[in-house]
Amino acid sequence: MPCEEMTVQAPSQTTRELNLPEGVPPLTSLYLYVAGSCNLACRHCWIAPTFDPNGSNDQFVKLEYVEKAIREAKPLGLRSVKLTGGEPVLHPQFRELVALISEEELDIIIETNGTLVDDDLAEYMKQKGVSFISVSVDGATAEVHDALRGVWGSYQDALKGIRALVRVGYPVQLICTLHRGNVSQMAEVVELGESLGCGSVKFNHVQRVGRGDQFAKQQGLEIPKIIKLYQHVENELLLRSKVRIHFDIPFAFYPIRKLLNDSLGRCSVRNILGMLAGGELSLCGIGVTVPELIYGHMENGNLREVWYDSPGLAHLREQIPSQLEGICGQCLHRDLCQGVCVANNFHVAGRLNAPYQFCDYAEMTGLFPISRKKQSNSEKEEHDEKQRIAVVPATSG
């Protein structure tokens, strides 16, 4: 999914408890796309911010918008704010931003490239109660990471940032996006996470959104390969690893024991609202590349009115998950998974309820697990018959 890190954020209160209008779900998470720029130029970035090595332009979210948005969103059930980007730490008032959210006693989650984090900032974030931090490291060597991130030296800077965060006690999540150029380094990336003292390592694959669209065509992994890599993680890497390993793959490919025991990351898209660097309110960050998924603006609007009345959000609520098409519509995990990433599905197919490409492809090529499909009685009988024939030994004539 385009979101690098994904934490489960189920609403703690219901629509009725919050006194929201019928059909309006709680708004639990605000995703702030803090900076419209970044000090790196990653080839797989799905937001594709302006490359701005010194943070000298003015594409940063205004604190007054954040303050107003939080004030309006808390009665709707707001519990957490995620700071992402572009690079959030580039914001000239980053500390004030963190302090402002901290004073509201909301969970703060930060996705960063780590290059601008030093001991002092790490200590500050700890004091302000930032709850979760992920840092992107796309390989086990500087050559591999820097080639993808577009800035030489960014690997060493990211590692310095992670060390500072670990020193103050963060179980940093190291996030690695897999592609043809780094897939052979998976075991080394896990070892790197262990040696740095990270709490977990997460492997993503390139999404076909923003700059990632072109990169996925050139360097992305084939879906059968991703499925094999996931099996390698489950059957080998996890057994010898000292850190937790997460691998981005749709629910239908997880073993049942994992679905029952683990708290798996998923997108609660019905309970999220994005705010872009200019103050636009959007279906997460996709509004940067798909303006029709912008629902309002903090400058002239009111977040509560957008959450209640936006036709775009009403459409989303009507479509997801009940109207998901194709394999997602037939999948037993539909209501929990919700098609993995609605933003990605819209970008690819132009419809919110389009199936997730990964599972769609798996279904077309016979790789989708049949046990995860809702089956009609006749399909069940046909499947059972095939199984029966497969296990009956051929008799010699």
Ligand code: SF4
């Ligand atoms: S088929 Fe759709 S709902 Fe099922 S796991 Fe795949 S993406 Fe999720």
Ligand code: SF4
């Ligand atoms: S739809 Fe969900 S997973 Fe996809 S980018 Fe938006 S918040 Fe992230």
